[in-house]
Amino acid sequence: YETGADREAIARAEREEYDRGVLIDGSVPVGRPLFRSGFINGRLASERYNGQWLLTGGLLADAPRRYKTIDPHGQTREATKNEIALFERARHGGAPALAEKTRLRGFQAGQDGIAFRSDDGMALKAWPGGDSSLEIACPADSCASVSWFAWAPGGKAIIFASRDHARTGAQSLFVWDLEKNAVRLILASDGGLHGGAYFHPDSRCAVTQDAAICVAAEANSPPRLERIDLETGARRVMFHPNEALARASGPPAELLTWRSAEGIAFSGRFLPAAGLAPDARAPLFITYYLCAGYLRGGMGDEWPLAALAAAGVSVLCIHKPSGESVLATEDYRSALSGIEAAIDILAARNIDRTRVGMGGFSFGAEIIAWTAMNSDLLAAGSLASPTLSESYFWRRALIGEPFETSLRTRWELGAPHETPAQWRKIGLQHNLDRVRLPLLMQFPEEEYLASIDYFAPLMRRKAPVEMHVFPHEPHYKFLPRHKRAVYERNLDWFRFWLQDYVDPAPDKADQYRRWKALRKLQAARP
Known part of the structure; x- marks a missing residue:
């Protein structure tokens, strides 16, 4: 297993900053409290931007990784170079170079191939046998709006969910048979198959040989755990912690x-x-x-x-x-x-x-x-x-890229003195009347x-x-x-x-x- 800095080292780094003053640079979330201002893994911790838009992590999040091995008797030791190599190959399905290229688009290795989203992050593709020269694209219209996907046991098919924006993003479940290169609808849902978690809409179902185990939810039906038969689409509620809330729901949406x-x-x-x-x-x-x-x-x-x-x-x-x-x-x-x-x-x-x-x-x-x-x-x-406001801009201006590129591309905004007309157009502060x-x-x-x-x-x-x-x-x-x-x-x-x-x-x-x-x-x- 892999670890970063331990909590004792992080606490020491935080305390040293507190005692000696915090160096302000592009990693510091300017305008927030600087000492242990947010929760990370249940603990109030000092935060830093982690390079992914405006997301943050803790101090020493970029510390060198350490690898440990636990033997069958429960003894822990430093991992060997060979064990680290095996660990990395297992993590990336035997294709670490491809994983580096595609992991942000949902790279997954199965028993008999590799699947991933295309460069636009939407269309689903696969390399049967892991051979890139055999690339095939998911052939149905539903493949153009894939929420999540997972290999079915056996490696001959991929189970995936697709969003329907004409029905407020409702998800339907499909199976893509790679040998026939054909897609079949398993279940058309009227809601989500991810638990309704807005910030984790790509959370996936667990796929077994004959079923998908999903957290399902609809507009009027709170989340519950369901088993969905991959052959028939039949649904069975396995656990419903929100049953009382479901009974109390008012008129249907x-x-x-x-x-x-x-x-x-x-x-x-x-x-x-x-x-x-x-x-x-x-x-x-x-x-x-x-x-x-x-x-x-x-x-x-x-x-x-x-x-x-x-x-x-x-x-x-x-x-x-x-x-x-x-x-x-x-x-x-x-x-x-x-x-x-x-x-x-x-x-x-x-x-x-x-x-x-x-x-x-x-x-x-x-x-x-x-x-x-x-x-x-x-x-x-x-x-x-x-x-958006000038204060919003200057509090993040030290980040540099990719913040500035995104602001220019999406909102046509540079620094306030560079794009004053656009700030006047979209800034609430310039349109108070x-x-x-x-x-x-x-x-x-x-x-x-x-x-x-x-x-x-x-x-x-x-x-x-x-x-x-x-x-x-x-x-x-x-x-x-x-x-x-x-x-x-x-x-x-x-x-x-x-x-x-x-x-x-x-x-x-x-x-x-x-x-x-x-x-x-x-x-x-x-």
């Missing part, structure tokens, strides 16, 4: 499909408001990004969607269309057109278009900013992460300073905004007590602004005093 004025195809999951009188019109909450699997809290898991619907607020989770544009502004425009079209469709049913709220995380937060700056659709908003909606900001500690460019001016203008920051949280909040606080505050926020509802709980009195003051500020704005 409706699959909604539509096209924007530009002709772009959208799909989403719609939860109707509960307890609505036949002729009444309901407020609407929208979250935009990904809607695969169980509809718990939207992308980022911040908004209690079922609780909102149960409280009389209809909910629409919009799944962003497949095929991301090179330019973010094109995706912003298409998102806004899709949101407008969805509101038109639902307004023809029983939605009150004057009471529409929206919550967004990461790219979804960018969509809220763009929508707020370029329309009057929204009556209230909630951001789970900051949007166009932002009319009340905004709740619930940010992780590692990111909140990136919002100071627009939060502080909005506060000084006495705009209806409020920010809460959660210590020790990364981009995606994960501590249970924080998730609960975020859920409760978001539920209260949208019920307050969309329904004029005030929870009478005594411990929430201060919250509502603040929000009633914000409402007066909102009413006084010209």
Whole structure:
């Protein structure tokens, strides 16, 4: 087995930095607390960028690897060179050079070949017998949107799941027979076969000789462990830890499909408001990004969607269309057109278009900013992460590549003095007069300073905004007590602004005093 630096060495390195001062360079997440600021493997640790976009690891993460061997009697010793070589060959299926080339695209070696995704990361290919000259490509349309794949025992077939963006990313299970070069559908799912984990959508099923063991979830059905027969597609629940939650689910989520004025195809999951009188019109909450699997809290898991619907607020989770544009502004425009079209469709049913709220995380937060700056659709908003700002840029400017290339390619942004027109176009801080909606900001500690460019001016203008920051949280909040606080505050926020509802709980009195003051500020704005 392989190890890096041990915890004692890491703790010494952290303490030495604390005592002697932290050297600021491109590896340091500028703007975060510098000493033991985030959780790594359950321990508060000092963090460094690890070279993969803005992801972080701990101090000494780049320390030389050490290899150990445990013998059958449980004795541990340093591994020999021969054992290390065997270890590396086993890890990479006997083809370490190919693994280095393709592992980021899902390289897998089987008993009788090698499978991997193509350079674009989508199409599935295989080298029967491990011979690259015999390369074959998966022949079905379903092979163009592969979520995960695994060799079936015996090495003659590959089991894979494919996403259907026309059904909010629902996954279906297929088998690719390599000898016949033919693909057969095993099961068409209406949800995910990965447990609904948004940040691990490629988590795979375990494949046996005759079954796939999967964590399955649909919009209304929380995750459970299932056995899926590879021949018949028959499903059997093996373990259902969320059975009580499944029984408590409200009305089923409706699959909604539509096209924007530009002709772009959208799909989403719609939860109707509960307890609505036949002729009444309901407020609407929208979250935009990904809607695969169980509809718990939207992308980022911040908004209690079922609780909102149960409280009389209809909910629409919009799944962003497949095929991301090179330019973010094109995706912003298409998102806004899709949101407008969805509101038109639902307004023809029983939605009150004057009471529409929206919550967004990461790219979804960018969509809220763009929508707020370029329309009057929204009556209230909630951001789970900051949007692009000059502070965001300068806090990461020391990273260099690949950050700067990505920023230029995707957002057409350089340093503020290099691309001032583009910063004015997409930066919330440059368009404050166009932002009319009340905004709740619930940010992780590692990111909140990136919002100071627009939060502080909005506060000084006495705009209806409020920010809460959660210590020790990364981009995606994960501590249970924080998730609960975020859920409760978001539920209260949208019920307050969309329904004029005030929870009478005594411990929430201060919250509502603040929000009633914000409402007066909102009413006084010209």
